[in-house]
Amino acid sequence: MKPKIYITRKLPEQIIKGLSRNYDVRMWDQEDIPVPREVLIEEMKEVEGLLCLLTEQIDESLIEQAPNLKIIANMAVGHNNIDVQSATKRGIMVTNTPGVLTETTADLTFGLLLATARRMMEAEDYLRSGKWETWSPMQLTGQDVHGATLGIIGLGRIGEALAKRAKGFDMNLVYFNRNRKYEQEKELGIEYQPLEKLLQISDFVCVMLPLTAETAYMIGKEQLELMKGTAVLINTARGGIIDEKALYQALENREIWAAGLDVFEEEPVPLDHPLLTLPNVVTLPHIGSASIATRMKMATLAVQNLVDGLSGDTPRNLVLLNKSK
Structure with a gap:
């Protein structure tokens, strides 16, 4: 059975086209509307990998409902939307996308x-x-x-x-x-x-x-x-x-x-x-990294972090606990 991945926002097809060969990929089908909390809670119950945005609050209560979760790949440099401490306690990796933006x-x-x-x-x-x-x-x-x-x-x-x-x-x-x-x-x-x-x-x-x-x-x-x-x-x-x-x-x-x-x-x-x-x-509406090229690079890096973590490799952009809030 393929490991399950959930992506919390619709991403361009060219970014995720290769994932389905090795993973069971589910994705929120809206580009401009955040995934509702109740939908995210339901999806988290079986996933091993999560690719999320700053719009999702990945807090302790949500993490507790994801017994199979191995990695949270944040498509952002900042990670204040994720309870890194709770994730780390449960052996869940957290990654971000620095450098490209x-x-x-x-x-x-x-x-x-x-x-x-x-x-x-x-x-x-x-x-x-x-x-x-x-x-x-x-x-x-x-x-x-x-x-x-x-x-x-x-x-x-x-x-x-x-x-x-x-x-x-x-x-x-x-x-x-x-x-x-x-x-x-x-x-x-x-x-x-x-x-x-x-x-x-x-x-x-x-x-x-x-x-x-x-x-x-x-x-x-x-x-x-x-x-x-x-x-x-x-x-x-x-x-x-x-x-x-x-x-x-x-x-x-x-x-x-x-x-x-x-x-x-x-x-x-x-x-x-x-x-x-x-x-x-x-x-401005939080558009600091909003160029086409940069957002594509961010999405590509987040996907690579996700794949590395699920493949047993150490992701390049692993967020360490002492760098979190």
Whole structure:
């Protein structure tokens, strides 16, 4: 009997076409609608392998209902949607898809920084709604990016790629990381600063951290108060790292100048969320890695991780417990 696999979202045929030769593959048949929890619970009862997305909460109660499960392959870099500790206790491997989305996410992050700094979305709406009647000296003026100071919180792969893009704009680079990266400091011309100092001196602050117990609400009222009144905060990492209530207050009161957000604590973000009412917030629907080529690479890597784990090999992208929340 072939090992059973469940895939929680419809993937392109060319990604999964070879799986059916060796595995009994079942897949949720919707591309844009997450699998309902009750369906996932039922499917988990017999599967040995699971390929999931960030939209699925693979918690302890779900894992307990999967007695045959050997591997959970997450199609994402982050894995805060999975209870890695519970999985590890039961000998279940957890994998992710790092590396393949680094450059694409760095592109989006810098694009969001530019769009927020120069009020691009606000300006487009201004034109499309018929408000553009003349040119005036201070109309829709934004913040300069070239020559400004960029503070990167979390100098991982994507943070390093972002720094390389910023160098092309002659930005001054500073970073905060749990561990100093002396080699990268030399290569990138980036300076280490304690978090408090980084927030005080940066014109742009980009959050590039995973969401863990240590990073949850890392940027709250106290941290926002340290930032310049002209500062821009960008988050393409994970919602929940920034206290959204505190951010709303800081933006509403013009304690900071603007924010660009690709992620939210609750996703999809409710349309009545206070942050969506503010003109100085640019919002995106979690599209950091959303290029065709990158999403195909992510899916291919997730499938390879799954196959490796079920074949008895150690997957290349095994998530270790000490790297989880």
